[in-house]
Amino acid sequence: MRNVGLIFRREFGAYFATPLAYIFIVIFLVMAGTMTFFVGGFLARDQADLQPFFGFHPWLYLFLVPALSMRLWAEDRRLGTIELLLTLPITMLEAVLGKFLAAWAFTGVALALTFPLWISVNYLGNPDNGVIVASYLGSYLMAGAYMAIGSLISAMTKNQVIAFVVTAAVCFIFTVAGSPILLNYFDNWAPGALVQTIASFGFMTHFEAIQRGVIDLRDLIFFGSAIVIALTANAYVIDWKKAE
């Protein structure tokens, strides 16, 4: 686990070595605020909750998480540092986990910096803070699932732009899997069981449940297993692609 910590520190530091970290955080905060107030009608709703804020998180993550995940492995493969990293006495699991946790923790920093909204809503009214805590946890877990998918896709290419675009597309499919956008397409011809299965992969469906303050173990397991599966595949893809 010491090695995971060391890789974590190096990767986390790498975000701050370039302006990327600051640009990401500023854009995340500006977008989150804009969505909440202007699109979500935070004030006009006249309700002391953060639903308009959390409701847009899947859409924010959709293109901000790929911006963080795209470099995770693609950059190492392009620079050749992957050869250096994987000939150090560490296991593949430690390398994958260290990188993933660094990127996920970075998302956590951005998410934590939205705390003024939480303070504001408490100042303006009496929100259910339990629901808000649950929503933050759910949002963070969902960000982890997006990040794991991004890490997996980043390992498939040396090109960060390709990694970004493909990750955004794949994450979009997972985001809308449970919504009418995708389900209407299958509804007409696919058997009910298949439609149900597709719907159960929707990130939005699972996140909405948590957002209502209902922490259902199934939703947590869903995001948890999405992370585990994506990272396992990630390790195999690196092994398979590293010779190129």
Added chain:
Amino acid sequence: MPIGTEFAKNMSALLSIRKLTKRFGSITAVDGLEFEVGRGEVLGFLGPNGAGKSTTMKMISGFLAPTAGTAIVAGHDVRQAPQAVKAAIGYLPEGAPAYPDMTPLSFLCFVARIRGIAENDVAAAVERVIAQTRLADVVLQPIETLSKGFKRRVGLAQALVHDPEVLILDEPTDGLDPNQKYEVRGLIQSMAAEKCIIVSTHILEEVDAVCTRAMIIARGRVLADGTPADLKARSGAASLDDYFREVTGYA
């Protein structure tokens, strides 16, 4: 050969390559290589581009899994105990990759820690390799701003930080100016006695200068193996250059 000599030979061999083979699809990059390198030996790995030099080094260092055969490094089989092999080796990959956003100091500390050097000894180990590779003037500049020569030396420093018994250096002097080449050769020579070193190179004079043994490979096979003087004598050619062209088919 009497059993006793065979045993003694195995004991002294820090690196033993056994029928090492790598195929990429239908292409055989390394074709059943077999050789041993002992402590105190500096083996020069020669061959045209695409001969399989880098692929062989990647397999010994545990980066690529062999298709068949194996490498035994300091008593550990790279297929069964890759971590132990990685720990015993100092490896400079082709092109000396390093994280461009880090400074040599932070990069070397990172590698030293991952190499399992105790926290109290990290500073001393890093200082030692910085002195050995003459990096002191640039240790606080981001690696991406360094010249090719300095980058190469950062790569070399990274391979030496844990004072490994086995050194695998893929083109350690590529891109260096004559003075830097001279220095790196001096560094390799100074370590030669207590280590087992494999150096790949295109520069044949380098083999004359630092290697106790030279091996010419092409299409994944060993074409010639002996001391540099041996190889020259064998062909009757005046220089290693001529012999290289002769055995690799360009004479």
